[in-house]
Amino acid sequence: MSRSAHPAGPRHADVLTEGHYTAPPADLNALDPKVWAHTVTRNEDGVVSVGGIDVATLAEEFGTPAYFMDEADFRSRARSWRTAFGHDADVFYAGKAFLSRAVVRWLHEEGLNLDVCSGGELTTALSAGMPADRIAFHGNNKSTEEIAKAVESGVGRIVLDSFQEIVRVAHIAQSLGKRQRVQIRVTVGVEAHTHEFIATAHEDQKFGIALADGQAAEAVRRALALDGLEVVGIHSHIGSQIFDMAGFEVAARRVVALLAAVRDEHGVELPEIDLGGGLGIAYTSEDDPREPHEIAKALNEIVTRECEAAKLRTPRISVEPGRAIVGPTAFTLYEVGTIKPLDGLRTYVSVDGGMSDNIRTALYDAEYSVALVSRASDAEPMLVRVVGKHCESGDIVVRDAFLPADLAPGDLIAVPATGAYCRSMASNYNHALRPPVVAVNDGEARVIVRRETEEDLLRLDIG
Numbered sequence: 366m367s368r369s370a371h372p373a374g375p376r377h378a379d380v381l382t383e384g385h386y387t388a389p390p391a392d393l394n395a396l397d398p399k400v401w402a403h404t405v406t407r408n409e410d411g412v413v414s415v416g417g418i419d420v421a422t423l424a425e426e427f428g429t430p431a432y433f434m435d436e437a438d439f440r441s442r443a444r445s446w447r448t449a450f451g452h453d454a455d456v457f458y459a460g461k462a463f464l465s466r467a468v469v470r471w472l473h474e475e476g477l478n479l480d481v482c483s484g485g486e487l488t489t490a491l492s493a494g495m496p497a498d499r500i501a502f503h504g505n506n507k508s509t510e511e512i513a514k515a516v517e518s519g520v521g522r523i524v525l526d527s528f529q530e531i532v533r534v535a536h537i538a539q540s541l542g543k544r545q546r547v548q549i550r551v552t553v554g555v556e557a558h559t560h561e562f563i564a565t566a567h568e569d570q571k572f573g574i575a576l577a578d579g580q581a582a583e584a585v586r587r588a589l590a591l592d593g594l595e596v597v598g599i600h601s602h603i604g605s606q607i608f609d610m611a612g613f614e615v616a617a618r619r620v621v622a623l624l625a626a627v628r629d630e631h632g633v634e635l636p637e638i639d640l641g642g643g644l645g646i647a648y649t650s651e652d653d654p655r656e657p658h659e660i661a662k663a664l665n666e667i668v669t670r671e672c673e674a675a676k677l678r679t680p681r682i683s684v685e686p687g688r689a690i691v692g693p694t695a696f697t698l699y700e701v702g703t704i705k706p707l708d709g710l711r712t713y714v715s716v717d718g719g720m721s722d723n724i725r726t727a728l729y730d731a732e733y734s735v736a737l738v739s740r741a742s743d744a745e746p747m748l749v750r751v752v753g754k755h756c757e758s759g760d761i762v763v764r765d766a767f768l769p770a771d772l773a774p775g776d777l778i779a780v781p782a783t784g785a786y787c788r789s790m791a792s793n794y795n796h797a798l799r800p801p802v803v804a805v806n807d808g809e810a811r812v813i814v815r816r817e818t819e820e821d822l823l824r825l826d827i828g
C-alpha cells in the first residue's frame with residue numbers, strides 16, 4: 366500500500382492522522398486515462414461517455430448497477446499482448462478474470478489462446494468456438510469428469526498440479542486412446558504481490574509441485590514414463606497484481622535450471638515454458654503498470670540469457686495475462702442512494718450494488734477509484750467511503766475516495782478497472798441479482814451477459 370496523507374481540510378483532521386488516503390485530486394472532474402478504458406471521456410455537458418454513448422443513456426437502457434466494457438479497448442489490449450510476444454510465444458488469456466462467449470470470440474479473432482480452470486469455463490470456451498488446441502486446462506483439483514472432457518475435446522494442454530494428477534490424467538488419456546500434451550506446474554519458491562516479492566525456501570500453498578527437494582524433477586521423471594502423456598513443458602505462476610519483474614526473473618532462472626536438469630538426466634529438452642500471469646494494472650492513479658512490450662522484452666531477455674548459460678535451446682514461452690487485458694476495459698456504474706455524513710470522519714455513500722458485484726475490496730483490501738459521471742461538479746471535495754446495500758459492515762466498494770460535496774441521491778457514479786475478478790466473482794448474497802455486462806463499441810451497446818432476474822433465482826429454488 367503506497368498511500369500517503371495530505372491535508373484535506375480541517376474537518377478531516379481526525380482521520381488524517383491515520384494516513385489511509387491520498388490527497389483529493391486537483392480536479393475531481395478529470396478522468397485519469399491510466400484507470401479508465403480508452404474511449405471513456407467527459408463530454409462538454411459534463412456527462413461521461415464510453416464508446417460514444419453517455420452514461421445517462423446507458424443507465425436508462427440497461428439499469429444499474431451494470432458493468433460497461435469497452436470492446437475496442439479489450440481488443441486493443443489483447444492485440445498488444447499478442448504483438449508484443451510475436452510468433453515465438455503464446456498468449457493465453459486467463460478466463461477466470463472474466464469469461465463470456467463474446468470475450469471468447471474476441472480472443473479468437475485477435476489470435477490469443479485461452480486458459481480455463483473448470484468444466485464450466487471449458488464449456489463456455491468450446492461453445493463460443495475457441496479451437497480446443499488453443500485451450501489450456503488448469504486447476505489443483507480437476508475432477509475425473511473435467512479431465513475426461515478436456516482430453517476428449519482435445520485441449521492443447523493440461524497443466525498437471527500434483528503427483529496424483531499425473532497418474533490420473535495419464536490413465537484417462539490412455540483409456541480414451543489418446544496421448545495428452547501436458548505441462549507440469551512447479552512452485553519456484555517465489556511469491557509476488559504488487560511491488561514486492563518474497564523468495565522462500567519452500568512453498569506453503571496448494572498449487573503446483575515444489576522445485577525444492579527435487580520434487581518437480583521427480584514429477585517430470587514419473588510423467589515422462591507414462592504412455593498417456595506427452596510432457597511439453599514446465600509451468601510457473603507466481604502471484605497477482607505484480608509490477609516488479611524481479612520475481613519473474615527468479616522464477617525463470619529456476620524453471621530453466623529444471624529444464625537443464627531434465628536434459629542432463631533424460632536427454633530431453635522440453636520445448637515450452639509458461640511463466641504465468643499476474644501482471645498488474647492501475648486501480649488508482651498511484652499504480653504504474655508496465656506496457657506489454659516492456660514485459661515481453663524483459664521476459665524474453667531473461668529466458669534467452671538463462672538458456673544460453675545452460676546451453677539449452679530457448680523454449681517457446683507462454684504467458685497468461687487475465688487482469689492486464691480485461692481489468693482496465695470496464696467500469697461499474699452505480700446509482701447513488703442514501704448519503705450519510707459522519708461528522709469529523711467521512712461520508713458514507715451507499716450504492717445500489719456492493720460486495721455482490723465487487724468482492725475484491727472486502728476480500729483483499731483492494732483499492733479502487735470512483736468518479737461522479739452523470740454530471741460535472743465544481744463543489745469542494747468530500748472524503749467518502751462508497752458502500753453497498755448488503756447486510757455486512759464490510760460491504761465496502763471503495764474504502765477512501767473523494768467525491769464532490771454536492772453529491773446527491775440519483776447521481777451516477779462509476780468505479781473504473783472492474784473488468785477483472787468482479788463479474789466473475791459476483792455472488793447472489795442477499796439474493797442480489799447479478800448485474801449485466803454490456804459491451805460498448807462505436808456508438809453501439811450490446812448486452813453480453815444479461816442481468817439476473819428474480820425468475821433466475823426462483824428457478825434454482827425447487828423446494
Ligand SMILES: *Cc1c(COP(=O)(O)O)cnc(C)c1O
Nearest residue numbers: 459602605642643685686687688
Ligand atoms: C489467475 C491466474 C492467471 C491470471 O492472473 P492475472 O493476475 O489475472 O493476470 C494466470 N495463470 C494462472 C495459472 C492463474 O492461476
